[in-house]
Amino acid sequence: MPELVFFSGTMDCGKSTLALQIEHNRSARGLQGMIYTRDDRAGRGKLSSRLGLVTEAVEAGDDLDFYAHVVGILTAGGRADYVIVDEAQFLAPSQIDQLASVVDDLGLDVFAFGITTDFRSKLFPGSQRLVELADRIEVLQVEALCWCGARATHNARTVGGRMVVEGAQVVIGDVNRPGAEVGYEVLCRRHHRRRMTAAAARAAALSPDVLPVDPATSTPAPGAPAPRDSSDTPQAAP
Numbered sequence: 001m002p003e004l005v006f007f008s009g010t011m012d013c014g015k016s017t018l019a020l021q022i023e024h025n026r027s028a029r030g031l032q033g034m035i036y037t038r039d040d041r042a043g044r045g046k047l048s049s050r051l052g053l054v055t056e057a058v059e060a061g062d063d064l065d066f067y068a069h070v071v072g073i074l075t076a077g078g079r080a081d082y083v084i085v086d087e088a089q090f091l092a093p094s095q096i097d098q099l100a101s102v103v104d105d106l107g108l109d110v111f112a113f114g115i116t117t118d119f120r121s122k123l124f125p126g127s128q129r130l131v132e133l134a135d136r137i138e139v140l141q142v143e144a145l146c147w148c149g150a151r152a153t154h155n156a157r158t159v160g161g162r163m164v165v166e167g168a169q170v171v172i173g174d175v176n177r178p179g180a181e182v183g184y185e186v187l188c189r190r191h192h193r194r195r196m197t198a199a200a201a202r203a204a205a206l207s208p209d210v211l212p213v214d215p216a217t218s219t220p221a222p223g224a225p226a227p228r229d230s231s232d233t234p235q236a237a238p
Contacts, residue, residue, distance in 0.1 A: 002103045002104075002107050002108055002109045002110075003103065003109055003110075003135040003136055004099060004100055004103045004110045004112070004130075004133060004134050004135050004136075005109070005110070005111050005112065005134060005135065005136045005137075005138060006088070006112050006113075006114070006127075006130040006131065006134040006136070006137045006138070007019075007111065007112065007113045007114075007138045007140060008113075008114060008115070008116045008127065008130075008137060008138070008139055008140070009115070009116075009139060009140035009142075009144070010115065010144045010152050010153065010154065010155055010186045011115060011144065011155050011184055011186055012050070012144045012152075012186055013140045013142050013143065013144040013152075013186075014049075014140055014142040015086070015113040015114070015115075015140060016040075016047060016048060016049045016050075016086055016113065017049040017050075017051055017053065018113065018140065019035075019047060019084050019086050019111065019113045020047065020049055020053050020055060022084060022111055023035060023055065023084055026081070026082060031081040031082065032079045032080065032081050033080065033081060033082040033083060033084055034058065034069075034070060034073065034080045034082075034083045034084070035047055035055065035056070035057040035058065035083075035084045035086075036057055036058045036059075036060040036064075036066070036083070036084065036085045036086070037057040037058075037059065037060065037085070037086040037087055038059065038060045038061075038086070038087040038088075038090040038091065039087055039090055040057070040086065040087060044059050045057055045058065045059045047084075047086050057086070060085065060087075060090075060091060060095070062092065064095070065095075065098055066083070066085075066095055066098040066099050066102060067098040067099075067101045067102055067105070067106075068098075070083065070102055070106060070108070071106070074106070080106075080108060081108065082108055082109045082110070082111070083099070083102055083108055083109070083110045083111070084110075084111050084113075085099065085110065085111070085112045085113065086113045086114075087113070087114060088112040088113060088114035088126055088127070088130060089114035089115045089116070089118075089124035089126045089127045090114075090124070090126060091126035092125065092126065093125050093126065093128070093129040095126070096112075096126055096129035096130055096133060097129070097133070099112065100133050103135075112130055112134075114126065114127050114130070115127065115155060116131075117154070117155065118155065118169050119155050119156055119157035119164070119165070119184070120165055120169075121154055121192065122169075124169070144186045145186075146186060146187045146188040146191055147185075147187070147191070147197070147198035147201060148188060148191060148201075150188040150190070151188060152186035152187055152188055153187075153188060153189050153192075154186070154187050154188070154189055154192035155184055155185075155186060155187075156184065156185045156186070156187050156192055156195075156197060157182065157183075157184055158182070158183045158184065158185055158197055158199075159181075159182055159183075161197060161198075161199030161200065162195075162197065162199070162200065163185075163192075163195040163196075163197050163200070165195070185197050185198065
């Protein structure tokens with residue numbers, strides 16, 4: 001049975017690479033697919049991976065009707081055995097419904113790839129609709145890592161290395177951008193909640209202690225003599 005499959009994950013976890021791999025495997029078996037993308041890092045009408053792989057794609061603008069577009073290809077004598085959609089989080093909910101119609105009415109597999117939540121940890125409308133309609137949801141197993149080494153689960157938007165939590169939901173950017181630009185960084189939940197990016201962590205490590213140290217309550221290092229209270233100091237005899 002044909003399926004609508006949603007492959008989800010944070011930025012930098014290999015979603016586009018997997019999309020290109022699926023395209024390669026199926027085309028190598030003589031199948032022909034329709035590839036769509038939206039606001040890819042390589043430019044309009046491209047599906048690209050950070051590994052350097054790239055292929056041509058149809059740019060899925062706000063006015064694109066996926067169902068009508070695929071039907072038009074088939075009616076004109078073209079061929080479509082499956083559909084791949086990258087950056088699906090940017091699609092409108094109505095466009096996700098159109099993809100479901102491609103599966104149910106045309107009998108084609110649809111593989112959608114996208115980020116589930118935005119930089120504020122809120123669901124993208126397109127991703128929410130995919131969660132509601134998908135036959136299957138696959139969380140990518142190639143885990144992106146937070147700067148601390150833990151599994152990254154959240155996407156952070158940064159400006160000058162500092163995490164921001166206000167602004168438009170869609171601002172095109174990428175990871176590892178120069179500090180002055182709008183960029184993105186993947187973080188674990190703990191550091192996303194604390195707004196602790198890699199740059200902020202480095203700054204904190206270089207700054208002096210923010211909490212005062214009370215010698216009377218500080219713990220001595222192993223083997224070091226305990227601090228002496230003034231009351232313990234011998235007083236000279238009169």
